[in-house]
Amino acid sequence: MQPFDLVLIWAFIIGFGIIMYVLMDGFDLGLGILFPFAPDDQARDVMMNSVAPVWDGNETWLVLGGAGLLAAFPLVYTIVLPALYIGVFLMLAGLIFRGVAFEFRFKANTSRYLWDWAFAGGSTVAAFAQGVVVGAYIQGFETANGVYVGGALDWLTPFTVLTGFGLMAGYALLGATWLILKSEGYIQAWAYRITLPLLFTVLAVFGAVSVWTPFIDEMVRDRWFSSLGVIWILPLLGLGCAFQIFRSVRHRFEGMPFVATMGLFIFTYLGLLVSRWPYVVPPDYTLWDAASAYDSQLFLLLGLLFVIPIVLIYTAWTYWVFRGKVRAGEGYH
Amino acid sequence: MDLDPLILSRIQFAFVVSFHAIFPVFTIGLASFIAFLEAVSFKTGNPVWLRLSGFWTRVFAVVFGMGVVSGIVMSFQFGTNWSNFARASANFLGPMLSYEVITAFFLEAAFLGVLLFGRDKVPKGVHLLAAVMVATGTFISSFWILAANSWLHTPAGVELREGIFHVVSWSDAIFNPSFPYRFAHMGLASFLTGAFVVSGVSAWYLLRGREVEANKKALSLCLWLILILAPTQAVLGDFHGLNTLEHQPVKVAAMEGNWETGTNVPLLLFALPDNAAETNHYEVPIPSLASLILTHDWNGEVPGLDLVPRDERPPVVIVFWAFRAMVGLGLLMIAVALTGLVLRVKGRFWRTPWFLQSLRVMSFTPFVAVLAGWIVTETGRAPWLVYGMMTQAQGLTPSLTGGMALFTLIGYIVVYALVFTAGLYYLLRVLYVGLEDEQDDHEADRPMRPLSAAHVPFEYSESNREADALSGPANQGGH
Ligand code: HDD
Ligand code: HEM
Ligand code: HEM
Numbered sequence: 001m002q003p004f005d006l007v008l009i010w011a012f013i014i015g016f017g018i019i020m021y022v023l024m025d026g027f028d029l030g031l032g033i034l035f036p037f038a039p040d041d042q043a044r045d046v047m048m049n050s051v052a053p054v055w056d057g058n059e060t061w062l063v064l065g066g067a068g069l070l071a072a073f074p075l076v077y078t079i080v081l082p083a084l085y086i087g088v089f090l091m092l093a094g095l096i097f098r099g100v101a102f103e104f105r106f107k108a109n110t111s112r113y114l115w116d117w118a119f120a121g122g123s124t125v126a127a128f129a130q131g132v133v134v135g136a137y138i139q140g141f142e143t144a145n146g147v148y149v150g151g152a153l154d155w156l157t158p159f160t161v162l163t164g165f166g167l168m169a170g171y172a173l174l175g176a177t178w179l180i181l182k183s184e185g186y187i188q189a190w191a192y193r194i195t196l197p198l199l200f201t202v203l204a205v206f207g208a209v210s211v212w213t214p215f216i217d218e219m220v221r222d223r224w225f226s227s228l229g230v231i232w233i234l235p236l237l238g239l240g241c242a243f244q245i246f247r248s249v250r251h252r253f254e255g256m257p258f259v260a261t262m263g264l265f266i267f268t269y270l271g272l273l274v275s276r277w278p279y280v281v282p283p284d285y286t287l288w289d290a291a292s293a294y295d296s297q298l299f300l301l302l303g304l305l306f307v308i309p310i311v312l313i314y315t316a317w318t319y320w321v322f323r324g325k326v327r328a329g330e331g332y333h
Numbered sequence: 334m335d336l337d338p339l340i341l342s343r344i345q346f347a348f349v350v351s352f353h354a355i356f357p358v359f360t361i362g363l364a365s366f367i368a369f370l371e372a373v374s375f376k377t378g379n380p381v382w383l384r385l386s387g388f389w390t391r392v393f394a395v396v397f398g399m400g401v402v403s404g405i406v407m408s409f410q411f412g413t414n415w416s417n418f419a420r421a422s423a424n425f426l427g428p429m430l431s432y433e434v435i436t437a438f439f440l441e442a443a444f445l446g447v448l449l450f451g452r453d454k455v456p457k458g459v460h461l462l463a464a465v466m467v468a469t470g471t472f473i474s475s476f477w478i479l480a481a482n483s484w485l486h487t488p489a490g491v492e493l494r495e496g497i498f499h500v501v502s503w504s505d506a507i508f509n510p511s512f513p514y515r516f517a518h519m520g521l522a523s524f525l526t527g528a529f530v531v532s533g534v535s536a537w538y539l540l541r542g543r544e545v546e547a548n549k550k551a552l553s554l555c556l557w558l559i560l561i562l563a564p565t566q567a568v569l570g571d572f573h574g575l576n577t578l579e580h581q582p583v584k585v586a587a588m589e590g591n592w593e594t595g596t597n598v599p600l601l602l603f604a605l606p607d608n609a610a611e612t613n614h615y616e617v618p619i620p621s622l623a624s625l626i627l628t629h630d631w632n633g634e635v636p637g638l639d640l641v642p643r644d645e646r647p648p649v650v651i652v653f654w655a656f657r658a659m660v661g662l663g664l665l666m667i668a669v670a671l672t673g674l675v676l677r678v679k680g681r682f683w684r685t686p687w688f689l690q691s692l693r694v695m696s697f698t699p700f701v702a703v704l705a706g707w708i709v710t711e712t713g714r715a716p717w718l719v720y721g722m723m724t725q726a727q728g729l730t731p732s733l734t735g736g737m738a739l740f741t742l743i744g745y746i747v748v749y750a751l752v753f754t755a756g757l758y759y760l761l762r763v764l765y766v767g768l769e770d771e772q773d774d775h776e777a778d779r780p781m782r783p784l785s786a787a788h789v790p791f792e793y794s795e796s797n798r799e800a801d802a803l804s805g806p807a808n809q810g811g812h
Binding site: 052053054056057059060062063064066067068069070071072074075077078079080081082083085086088089092093095096097099100102103104107108146147148149150151152292293295296299300303304307308311314315317318321322 | 394395398399401402403404405406408409411412413416417419420423424425426427428430431432433434435436438439440441442443444445446447449450451454455497499500503730731732733734736737740741744745748752755756759762763
């Protein structure tokens with residue numbers, strides 16, 4: 001009856017969806033985090049206009065992450081969301097404010113600065129909350145019989161605060177390197193200037209998280225230090241990307257910093273996945289425990305395999321339509 | 334006093350979903366209207382259509398933005414507050430919501446960018462295609478979400494094994510018995526909403542003598558649409574009710590305020606249902622009419638609330654009055670449509686002040702009718718979450734405390750109040766500026782838009798006026 005193990009395919013798809021979200025919404029949340037520090041209002045216009053046509057699509061990957069988890073690994077959806085109840089609310093509130101800021105800021109004149117703050121504040125809170133989710137995931141959840149039984153604020157620990165700041169710094173780095181790609185003149189010069197300090201912050205926090213993680217959980221320690229030597233390739237590749245960012249900023253390459261930052265994210269993410277594999281709701285439930293019915297996974301998979309390539313094509317097409325530098329005063333809409 | 338997480342979660346869900354629903358019902362209708370305007374302008378090249386579409390696109394952008402952010406909240410509600418329900422129904426709801434994302438939301442989001450920002454970056458035909466794609470996306474979206482919602486009312490195609498729903502027939506589950514009615518009723522409701530808002534705004538401009546030619550065209554179009562849609566909606570609603578009578582008789586009993594199953598049941602124009610005493614006060618009945626409407630027979634038997642024990646009944650007052658609000662407004666819409674027809678025959682529909690004034694007021698009514706309709710449907714399902722199979726109490730998140738639920742409820746109310754007020758404010762500004770070239774009176778306070786204005790030559794010759802109009806007002810005054 002079950003000729004294939006769909007669970008592995010679905011693990012790959014959900015994993016792909018999540019990293020797509022992190023990379024794509026990452027750079028526009030990152031621009032929001034950098035917003036208050038921009039040299040002037042004109043720079044802020046450029047920053048915002050560089051993502052205005054695509055942010056909605058970027059955020060849709062988050063919705064896919066939510067709906068896809070419900071469809072393929074419902075246990076993750078129904079344990080992680082109750083466990084992070086308050087954190088999820090903060091993230092959503094942040095996303096609401098920054099989402100409407102795109103529309104409202106265009107239409108405001110005297111109240112413009114309010115939406116600048118909504119955009120910056122909303123992006124910062126959302127990024128921090130997402131970093132906390134990562135930390136909470138590494139920590140694990142207290143469950144019994146497939147439901148969360150811990151308290152309302154169990155997720156809030158020094159470790160998760162650290163991962164929260166870590167992801168904020170990471171998103172800011174993505175934002176800065178995106179801006180290098182999309183801007184020119186003094187705005188680009190500013191973006192170049194902040195990239196290296198951001199990179200060092202990111203490396204410091206990621207490093208601290210990596211050192212700390214093995215002490216949180218025995219299984220993770222075992223995985224990294226005794227059983228699986230090959231996985232050390234991931235942090236090494238990550239460091240390679242970091243060096244590439246450093247080098248390409250030095251040489252004033254425009255595209256490479258962004259590409260290398262994406263690489264840094266991907267390898268860190270893979271490192272995180274192998275630490276916990278095959279547990280999706282650590283410490284108790286594996287991918288197979290959390291999976292939905294075979295029929296449901298199959299029903300969705302058939303459509304997905306057909307539709308996702310099309311989605312990727314027209315998403316790429318919109319990026320292509322809006323390719324090139326964004327210039328100050330180039331009012332869209 | 335202990336805070337009850339169940340009540341608080343119900344209030345929260347009702348609040349966030351009602352807030353969300355306001356925007357899609359408007360954008361579904363409006364997206365099709367914009368696609369239509371783009372198509373006509375593409376075909377005829379008459380700049381009036383393009384001006385209209387540019388203007389309504391600006392309105393659309395604001396409303397759509399609010400629809401998106403409130404929708405993102407919705408996709409996490411099931412997990413945060415109703416995790417047991419989510420766990421149980423994931424096998425069905427998960428694929429429905431995921432299909433909605435991959436077939437509709439991505440489509441809308443990608444082409445929305447091109448629709449709003451791409452007018453001078455893509456050829457005209459591609460811009461039209463973007464408008465059509467966005468409109469198509471809104472329909473695909475309602476298809477999936479209403480399949481999911483209808484299934485909660487008339488679950489089919491599933492088996493409950495060890496507390497988890499397993500789908501045994503996808504087509505039965507998706508095309509469950511109430512789905513066709515709900516999909517059609519909601520689709521018409523969206524078009525009515527779009528038509529009434531556009532006609533209300535056009536009427537307002539006509540009253541002030543602004544852009545008479547364009548607004549007259551828009552108003553005429555909308556009045557024809559309403560004339561067809563409003564009566565159709567009433568007929569369809571009647572069928573919807575008959576379907577509910579078959580599958581959820583208790584809900585119909587609550588809508589009718591009927592406590593005892595029996596024949597010759599009157600239609601109540603007014604009453605105050607009393608749950609405790611199991612009766613109504615101050616009834617204003619029309620004898621036997623409910624029997625006639627529901628069974629098409631004066632002596633037909635109509636179900637009463639006595640079919641089920643007290644704790645399986647929905648809150649009757651809410652269902653009863655919400656139903657009357659919706660149907661009352663539906664009848665009012667028909668009356669307005671007929672008045673429009675009479676005035677049109679006399680050639681006066683666009684210059685009769687009292688009629689234009691009433692159209693302005695009417696633009697709010699579809700929103701009220703839609704929310705009232707949803708309240709009938711959803712409250713009428715109580716105490717069931719999945720009708721006859723799972724109650725609301727069973728669906729609640731076990732670890733949720735009253736305090737947590739209260740915190741987020743207040744949080745959402747505050748956030749939405751701020752966002753909604755601001756949204757309404759900017760929307761009214763867009764409407765106020767209207768179709769006219771903004772740069773004349775508004776450029777001074779808009780430092781950000783000089784470029785496009787600079788492209789507009791100050792002395793118009795006939796030919797560059799055309800060209801200017803074709804590049805669209807949306808690019809000129811900014812947004
Ligand atoms: C796919 C599912 C779905 C969809 C499309 C909707 N709802 Fe719903 N609704 C639910 C799924 C649901 C639910 C999960 O089943 C709730 C949550 C708590 C409950 O009892 O049922 C519910 C409850 C609920 C309640 C509270 C009823 C009560 O607790 O007495 C209201 C007023 C609404 N909804 C209103 C709406 C509106 C205005 C919608 C318009 C878009 C809507 N619902 C769409
Ligand atoms: C509980 C129910 C619902 C959930 C979980 C939900 C979820 C969502 C989400 C996540 C979005 C944002 C997608 C994006 O990022 O672009 C959205 C938007 C949308 N939803 Fe809903 N929704 C619900 C109810 C409804 C209903 C009843 C309808 C209408 C029939 C509807 C129609 C739409 C449409 C057309 C959009 C596009 C945005 C817009 O037009 O404003 N939704 N919804
Ligand atoms: C004029 C006569 C109308 C009748 C007889 C009617 C009938 C009904 C009935 C019986 C239901 C409940 C379905 C259920 O049991 O679940 C319903 C729901 C609803 N109605 Fe109406 N309706 C009318 C007009 C309108 C109008 C004018 C609108 C909005 C513009 C509207 C919007 C809705 C909505 C949004 C729902 C909830 C979704 C659904 O269940 O389809 N209705 N209607």
